[in-house]
Amino acid sequence: MTRSHTPDMVRLGLDEVHDLTRDTLRAAGLGAAHAAAIARSITRAQADECHSHGLYRLLGYVDSVRSGKAEREALPVLARATPVVLRVDAKRGFAPLAIEAGVPALIEAAKTYGIAALAIHDCYHFSALWADIEPAIEAGLAAWCFTVGQCCVAPAGGTAPLMGTNPIAFGWPGPQDRPFIFDFATSAAARGEVELKRRAGEALPAGWAVGPDGAPTTDPAAALAGALLPFGGHKGSALSMMVELIAGPLIGDLTSRQAKAVENGDAGPPLGGELFIAIDPAVFGGATLAQRMSDAQELFALARAQPGVRLPSERRYAARARSAGGVLIPAGLLQEIRTLTSPHAAAERTEGG
Incomplete structure (x- = not known):
């Protein structure tokens, strides 16, 4: 109720x-x-x-x-280029169903062969990447995910949109259903965060965006009419361009600029692709798997032992517990x-x- x-x-x-x-x-x-x-x-x-x-x-x-x-009804189709390179044709539908069709096969291939990649093609992606890779992490795999976002980000030193918000996600399996997962845009903030600031009538932090005139702005409406900026200057800009390449030309899909050119102006997600990579830690030699996983947990424990340190996934798990009510x-x-x-x-x- x-x-x-x-x-x-x-x-x-x-x-x-x-x-x-x-x-x-x-x-x-x-x-x-x-x-x-x-x-x-x-x-x-x-x-x-x-x-x-x-x-x-x-x-x-x-x-x-x-x-x-x-597309309202078209169902995604899974195919295999090789035993470890998978492809889902989303047929211009929304991404969540295509991801649900492909990720179980990605997990199976990575568990069987040690490493696998999955490309989602021709999809409209609007979801959070951490949720896209979480099933693979819960299956004991290390995984990455990349997708282009709406073309609204200027490269470092520039003022005109050229790249998407281009998020990156990575996850590492952990005990007690608490894996280490991060997911962040390579822009100073996700476009959705800017939209929420606009809806709430709140100003943006300095350094997030420039207006249509190329001058720095804290006005969300001006930022959406101008360009968001990459986080970390040239470092975030380089990562954003990497995502453009591996979630676009590498897998045979659109860059964010190309996606913008075919947009119809509605408020929905852009057309594009998504790339997953998953690796089973069990395939690597050296120390036993148990020892290597223990080494990873030691790293997390030492980080948490420092006052003020919070691992990226901890806020999410605390929120998940609160949301039960x-x-x-x-x-x-x-x-x-x-x-x-x-x-x-x-x-x-x-x-x-």
């Missing part, structure tokens, strides 16, 4: 988040398999308090369904989602872009 928590926030159970997402997408016309996969993806993000990839993303998904950009959603966002299924609201969103 939904109940008010504060005048501005509403608490929903995770089952309510899932059902709201699924039912909203189905009402918009999305096929059942895609709606269910996206509901699982959004619910995981909301449970981990990853607000930029939680229910907020539902607005963009619905826009892309209604605009006709994303429900999650807080901005009341305005919830109302916006609940009106998506009305014909009047659908027309307004279409007319307003």
